[in-house]
Amino acid sequence: MPSFEFSGKVIETDDEGYLQNLDNWNKEIAVYLANEENIELTERHWELINWVRDYFMKFQVAPAIKSLVKEVGKLENIEDKKEANKFVYELFPEGPAKQLAKIAGLPKPTGCV
Amino acid sequence: MAKTKTAYKVPVLTGEIKVPKVVPGASAYEKMYHGENDDMTALGFPASLEDGWETKAVGIFKQLLTHNKALKDYMDICVRCGACTDKCQFFLGTGDSNNMPVGRAELMRKVYRYYFTPAGGLFKSLADAEPFSERMIKKWFTYYYQCSECRRCSYYCPYGIDTAVITMAARDIMDGIGLGQKYSTQIINKVFKIGNNLGIPPAALRNTLDDLEEEMKDATGKDVKIPMDEEGAEVLLVPPSADFFAMPHMESLAGYAKVFYKAGISWTVSSYASEAANFGMFIGNYKNTKEINKRVWDEARRLKVKRVIVGECGHAWRALYNYSNTMNGPFDFLDNKYRQPAHICDFTLGLIKDGVIKMDPSANDDKIVTYHDSCNVARASRIGEMPGGQFTVPRELIKACANHFFELRDGANRAQTYCCGGGGGILTDEVMNVRIAGSMPKMQVIKEVMDNNGVNFLALICAICKTQFTKMYPLYGFDAEMVGGVHQLVSSAIVL
Numbered sequence: 068m069p070s071f072e073f074s075g076k077v078i079e080t081d082d083e084g085y086l087q088n089l090d091n092w093n094k095e096i097a098v099y100l101a102n103e104e105n106i107e108l109t110e111r112h113w114e115l116i117n118w119v120r121d122y123f124m125k126f127q128v129a130p131a132i133k134s135l136v137k138e139v140g141k142l143e144n145i146e147d148k149k150e151a152n153k154f155v156y157e158l159f160p161e162g163p164a165k166q167l168a169k170i171a172g173l174p175k176p177t178g179c180v
Numbered sequence: 181m182a183k184t185k186t187a188y189k190v191p192v193l194t195g196e197i198k199v200p201k202v203v204p205g206a207s208a209y210e211k212m213y214h215g216e217n218d219d220m221t222a223l224g225f226p227a228s229l230e231d232g233w234e235t236k237a238v239g240i241f242k243q244l245l246t247h248n249k250a251l252k253d254y255m256d257i258c259v260r261c262g263a264c265t266d267k268c269q270f271f272l273g274t275g276d277s278n279n280m281p282v283g284r285a286e287l288m289r290k291v292y293r294y295y296f297t298p299a300g301g302l303f304k305s306l307a308d309a310e311p312f313s314e315r316m317i318k319k320w321f322t323y324y325y326q327c328s329e330c331r332r333c334s335y336y337c338p339y340g341i342d343t344a345v346i347t348m349a350a351r352d353i354m355d356g357i358g359l360g361q362k363y364s365t366q367i368i369n370k371v372f373k374i375g376n377n378l379g380i381p382p383a384a385l386r387n388t389l390d391d392l393e394e395e396m397k398d399a400t401g402k403d404v405k406i407p408m409d410e411e412g413a414e415v416l417l418v419p420p421s422a423d424f425f426a427m428p429h430m431e432s433l434a435g436y437a438k439v440f441y442k443a444g445i446s447w448t449v450s451s452y453a454s455e456a457a458n459f460g461m462f463i464g465n466y467k468n469t470k471e472i473n474k475r476v477w478d479e480a481r482r483l484k485v486k487r488v489i490v491g492e493c494g495h496a497w498r499a500l501y502n503y504s505n506t507m508n509g510p511f512d513f514l515d516n517k518y519r520q521p522a523h524i525c526d527f528t529l530g531l532i533k534d535g536v537i538k539m540d541p542s543a544n545d546d547k548i549v550t551y552h553d554s555c556n557v558a559r560a561s562r563i564g565e566m567p568g569g570q571f572t573v574p575r576e577l578i579k580a581c582a583n584h585f586f587e588l589r590d591g592a593n594r595a596q597t598y599c600c601g602g603g604g605g606i607l608t609d610e611v612m613n614v615r616i617a618g619s620m621p622k623m624q625v626i627k628e629v630m631d632n633n634g635v636n637f638l639a640l641i642c643a644i645c646k647t648q649f650t651k652m653y654p655l656y657g658f659d660a661e662m663v664g665g666v667h668q669l670v671s672s673a674i675v676l
Contacts, residue, residue, distance in 0.1 A: 082213045083609065126387060127379075128379055131426075133391060133395065137391060137395065149661075152427075164425075176425070177366055178367055178376070178377030178422055178425070179644045180422055180647055
């Protein structure tokens with residue numbers, strides 16, 4: 068199984084670098100994972116990371132893209148859906164479904180997405 | 181380390197489709213991840229490749245040849261005329277001779293000749309026969325997963341060889357010896373465990389639907405509902421689970437909901453049968469295909485619905501329309517006044533024609549629309565009552581919803597449609613370069629209507645096509661929002 072070493076601990080991932088174990092996640096690891104994706108985490112990133120993690124804990128799955136965009140609209144006071152969507156992609160250029168999930172320590176979404 | 185955009189090889193779009201220089205092994209470097217142990221065993225396969233797999237593979241191959249007469253014919257009757265060679269989008273995009281349909285099929289035919297023909301066993305090289313070997317099975321794993329089972333080559337084959345049957349058999353043999361593909365096996369296991377490809381549990385699904393209801397209320401002022409697990413509803417709607425998660429897919433779900441709302445027909449989605457897709461078909465495994473298919477009909481019985489309608493998903497339509505009756509029928513508990521199952525496009529168009537719902541096509545006047553025929557709908561099924569309905573029904577529906585529509589070039593659409601490059605279980609990131617290469621022919625003809633007719637919207641009825649084109653468009657320099665579902669057009673145009 069692929070893995071990386073972090074603060075003296077071996078962190079297992081899947082083939083594409085998503086954490087195998089949700090509990091291994093912490094803020095430092097998020098920074099490390101974001102760095103791998105060439106993303107420097109800002110407060111705006113953190114708001115979404117925390118929100119999707121909470122959502123995942125509650126529902127055992129990541130939120131639908133529409134729900135995420137809606138949340139962003141609320142958090143950032145962006146009324147226009149398209150603008151909110153653009154905002155999400157500016158934060159996570161490779162798409163929120165995968166890139167945000169990865170940094171938040173969630174599994175990769177499966178299916179036709 | 182994740183592959184970044186810069187690592188991708190994106191072709192330049194010229195509007196032309198040229199036959200590339202042939203380079204054997206050009207795309208050998210792109211491979212699928214192996215199936216994970218838990219997923220493999222859950223599907224009834226060995227967890228991983230074990231010693232002595234060669235003997236086992238021959239046994240499974242033999243069984244398939246016995247039970248699937250077509251496969252045996254396809255092994256025997258190819259005369260290597262070459263009609264298929266330049267018909268595959270993956271060959272056109274990669275130039276790899278193993279991606280010529282005949283080249284890919286030869287990987288299996290060589291093995292077939294060795295074990296199952298007298299000449300192959302006795303005169304190996306003369307008969308061009310080869311036993312299973314590590315080298316050979318690696319080639320199988322590579323190239324039978326660079327095929328989208330789209331059957332474009334079969335359309336041109338003078339003998340009618342269905343190459344997808346060969347790919348499916350190869351994948352089934354590989355799964356049977358423990359050499360699985362992670363993407364499909366993981367998804368199938370999620371369907372069995374949770375009910376859908378995405379792994380959305382009931383509470384999450386309800387939450388998502390609530391959000392969409394709220395959005396529709398904000399946008400229209402109407403109480404458009406999406407009922408879930410509602411016993412006694414008239415219709416069970418089974419969409420691909422991407423409609424519950426992804427964009428632009430969910431815009432089509434809003435479209436279906438508005439149609440039911442306006443027509444006043446009671447309906448429900450199910451948290452158990454929350455998936456129309458059937459990846460069992462992609463891996464060519466009868467047992468898994470049948471099990472996944474069964475969920476829909478079990479749920480139709482349990483919820484006591486009268487009709488089953490399938491959402492926008494290409495291969496799902498084939499799996500449900502073509503195989504349900506023989507696999508899990510008969511459906512005499514449903515109201516046989518209606519086609520069972522019915523395609524959502526057929527359903528919506530019927531309501532428009534009967535005057536039950538009305539469209540205002542000017543609502544889509546910002547869009548200049550074209551339509552891509554999805555392989556499994558175009559070449560493997562029908563929609564509605566008339567032959568060719570799989571072509572006419574979606575087009576009629578689009579034209580009812582939008583004033584500006586242009587067809588893609590002849591020879592690249594309808595029954596001759598090029599695959600989007602992501603079908604058949606290869607819509608996964610580790611083979612992104614294969615997906616990009618495979619998308620090239622279709623992207624060329626789309627570019628043509630963009631340039632000539634100003635087309636700015638690609639209408640689709642397949643979840644895979646939607647995801648694939650949404651991923652491809654930005655790589656080729658186009659806005660991902662130019663891709664969407666036919667029911668996205670319905671959603672905008674319907675007069676509520």
